[in-house]
Amino acid sequence: MNFVIFGLSISSSWGNGHATLWRGLCRALTARSHHVTFFEQDVPYYRNARDLFELEGGNLVLYRTWDEVEAQARLALQHADAALVTSYCPDGPRAAELVLESTRGKRIFYDLDTPVTLAALESSEPPAYLPTGGLGDFDLVLSFTGGRALELLQEKLGARRVAPLYGHADPEQHHAVTPEAAFRGALSYLGTYSRDRQEQLEELFIAPARAAASERFLLAGSMYPDAIDWPANVVRFSHLPPTSHSSFFCSTRLTLNVTRATMARLGYCPSGRLFEAAACGAVIVSDWFEGLDQFFDPWHEVIVVRSRDDVLAALELSDVELRARAERTRERMLRCHTAQHRARELENLIWPSARSTAAANAGEPVREAEV
Numbered sequence: 001m002n003f004v005i006f007g008l009s010i011s012s013s014w015g016n017g018h019a020t021l022w023r024g025l026c027r028a029l030t031a032r033s034h035h036v037t038f039f040e041q042d043v044p045y046y047r048n049a050r051d052l053f054e055l056e057g058g059n060l061v062l063y064r065t066w067d068e069v070e071a072q073a074r075l076a077l078q079h080a081d082a083a084l085v086t087s088y089c090p091d092g093p094r095a096a097e098l099v100l101e102s103t104r105g106k107r108i109f110y111d112l113d114t115p116v117t118l119a120a121l122e123s124s125e126p127p128a129y130l131p132t133g134g135l136g137d138f139d140l141v142l143s144f145t146g147g148r149a150l151e152l153l154q155e156k157l158g159a160r161r162v163a164p165l166y167g168h169a170d171p172e173q174h175h176a177v178t179p180e181a182a183f184r185g186a187l188s189y190l191g192t193y194s195r196d197r198q199e200q201l202e203e204l205f206i207a208p209a210r211a212a213a214s215e216r217f218l219l220a221g222s223m224y225p226d227a228i229d230w231p232a233n234v235v236r237f238s239h240l241p242p243t244s245h246s247s248f249f250c251s252t253r254l255t256l257n258v259t260r261a262t263m264a265r266l267g268y269c270p271s272g273r274l275f276e277a278a279a280c281g282a283v284i285v286s287d288w289f290e291g292l293d294q295f296f297d298p299w300h301e302v303i304v305v306r307s308r309d310d311v312l313a314a315l316e317l318s319d320v321e322l323r324a325r326a327e328r329t330r331e332r333m334l335r336c337h338t339a340q341h342r343a344r345e346l347e348n349l350i351w352p353s354a355r356s357t358a359a360a361n362a363g364e365p366v367r368e369a370e371v
Helices: 018-031 066-078 092-102 114-122 148-157 195-211 242-250 272-279 308-315 319-336 339-350 354-361
Strands: 002-006 035-041 059-063 082-086 106-111 140-143 161-164 185-190 217-220 234-237 252-257 284-286
Touching: 002 066, 002 092, 018 035, 018 242, 018 272, 018 339, 035 066, 059 066, 066 092, 082 092, 092 106, 114 148, 140 148, 140 339, 148 161, 185 195, 185 242, 185 308, 195 217, 195 308, 242 252, 242 272, 252 272, 252 308, 252 319, 272 284, 272 319, 284 308
Parallel strands: 002 035, 002 082, 035 059, 082 106, 106 140, 140 161, 185 217, 185 252, 217 234, 252 284
Antiparallel strands: none
16 A cells, blocks of 8 residues: 655654654554655754654655645655545645545544644634544544544544554564663653643652652653753753663663643543553553553553652562563563554554445444544
């Protein structure tokens, strides 16, 4: 199959959680004999932090303006078996219009930020990346979030057929490595600043750092406000390239997963970082959201934490207990949540069962299984 994708950025991982997800998925699709063309607007802040310059086995099309690339995009769509427009695509509405008009294959909208999309709709400020006519004309709407979010995409945006396509990790890129001295510490956290995640970060990372002043805590991520009062024992990295993620996860006793509040309210919202850390064999402590137990076992794999004291208690667990949990988490990850798994799921969603096809052709909403 030929896939054509209009997305945020695959070429730069700076302040952008989409990049590593797309890299893994595109690599998996290519390994399964598909061809991918990814259209990305070439903006300065990604250009200045670019860490991928070509798409192996596919095409990366960087463009300055939509007008200059529209003819090339139209030609690509004439040969596309599946065309995807994603959330936060800078030219989302125009790309969607072209996809719906010119694609001979499946027309797909992939919302990697569904809770953000729905929260914006509730505030009567539709996101700029949404097509003006909603999502009812697409053959399939994919969501990074499952559960109630799938129903809301149908109710609020008219999606006819919806399904989750969750995060993942690429074991070729994220795997166990020898710890690095620069990243040694008690607890690590990898994530870009988000206002609706900061309260949890204060409770589950900053407060434990203050309480365990003799331990070393590490945070990697961009765009944190200068006003944040970081404890002296927190070591910060403003940006960490994907090539260093494995070392970062593997070098601390624990690594933290924190969910944005808008996502946690809907549940079924595992972050890409959660899967990356699991693939590296890291010991994961995570806040709770509905559906977490559908991805990892909170009793034997990840450690659920709700407060500073929970994090401090986890740090007191023996190395034997922590390593046993980490190994079980990694086994689950490799069994269920790799980029290869998601590539196969995407194939199956593009060629649905006869029942789903009949319902979709009749204009009836179809919602796939949540997990």
